[in-house]
Amino acid sequence: MEVFDQGTVVPIDRPRRRAVLTFLLLHANHQVCIEQLVDALWGERPPRSARGQVHTAVSALRKLLPGTAAGDGPRDDAGPLASLAGGYRLAVGRHDLDTVDFGREVAEARRLTALGEHAEAVRHLRSGLGLWRGVPLTGIDAPFAEPIRARLEEERFAAYELLADIELGAGRHHELVPELTALVDRYPAREHLVERLVLALYRSGRQTDALAIARRLRALLAEEFGLDPGPALTELENAVLRGDPALLSPRRHTRASLPRLRRLCSHPARTRPYHWRPGR
Template sequence: MTVSPGGGAPTPDAVVFRILGPLQVAGHAGQVRIPPGRQEVILAALLLEANRVVSTDYLVDLIWDDEPPDTARTQVQICVSRLRKLFSSAAIAAAITTRPPGYVLKTEGDLVDAALFARTVADARTLAKQGQLGGAAELLRAAAELWQGDCLSGVSSETLRSKALQLDEERLTATETRIELELDLGRHHQLVGEIQLLVRVHPLRERLRGQLMLALYRSGRQAEALESYRVGRELLVEELGLEPGGELRALESAILAGEVPPPSCPAAGGYGRAVEAAGTDAEPGAGAGAGPGPASEPGPG
């Protein structure tokens, strides 16, 4: 399967390795069972760094933390050998090769769902830069739908979990960017319910709350937009001792003044640009819990 700018949403038919959810491997006859424990941790580590070398020392640390046995490196070699046999028996078009100081899992194309996600987001960015907002939003939605749960859920490694959380953050950032594009396209009525659910799950994420306020306001629900701001501010103050960021405060002022431009306005393009159009000088990106991400700027870029 290929995904090219303007070529429509991707389909994950060619995916063999899934890490955007529980670790799964698909062979020629269906799902391949990866034994839990060491083999699962090693495969997850190699997939997170697909086509890059992962050192044996790192794999040892993942499995045994600071107390590896004398046979640790030998046991890693045995696990890799068993994974190779699984790949071979299932006719999986990928190889784990030895390359000092460790191993590399070589894959091509869209065999790993995380690689497909990254490429789809990049294609969406290209479409957005070309002004094809609808196509970009479609690709971002398809990219986020590659997830089947939390990244690497069920894999027993705190170190890998921290890396998996980075991918989960990229998914949420892609979702925020897609919502921003759809707000630009005037789809505020359809978006309100979805954003409300996301805000319930991520109540301190200011970018989402700003998008909810904007969608509510443009749907003729000004009082609810301001109430969403009030609730968010109280949460930030109570839990973090912080006031909302400048961009969110400026959006509240723009809503109170009735100066938020409609989607068709050239200045409209996410709540940050709506605030800018209202004549404020607020600094964007000051929100607590929103954190910088690979696509955290307005639009997928």
């Protein structure tokens, strides 16, 4: 979590202040009661001084935070962080939060994909994904952080999967291979990403590499979790092994058009930054 004012980083160094600010940003432009903040920061066993610590953190944040552009969101004359009856509200503008911008770009990409405007959809997806820098909410140590972190990561991977589906459908498998390889190397248990990498490699004439990636995931799942891959990857692996020509069609086997690979197979298979830039 980072705060920028006119391109300059605003230091929010103390962990409690960072956690309070992050939770308020996650509920931007909505009132957050003090009880919500206490529960978010300490869970079921808050200290007796919890409310006082929240007040202290908010008071310090008021002195640190820059203002928002006029007309961008609800705020009072005291600045973007307003005190309300029993709580607080942090006002931010339409383009102040990277998480909001990311969600807006992905939503627009999905709309364009449904209309068949794939090139524009890719542009919006890449714009949204370009906002990411590392793991979200890094350095935020509070009970609320991990579920939010997991949700944001899932949204990110869903965007990558949609991007891969569109690019595969357009026949740009060669261009996808380096990007997907880097992602799978970093997140080797992401089964849906592995599926798309296997397909991109196969369409690039790299059948052996495609099988190696699928089998590496199979071994990882067995060793780490005692699990087998899901049916989609199993069917894809079998189709690659057979050299199924149906896999070569750019308009075939993307999750946007075919929910299950078995519809392609001739035989049934035998056997898943959060940055604030106010006034930008």
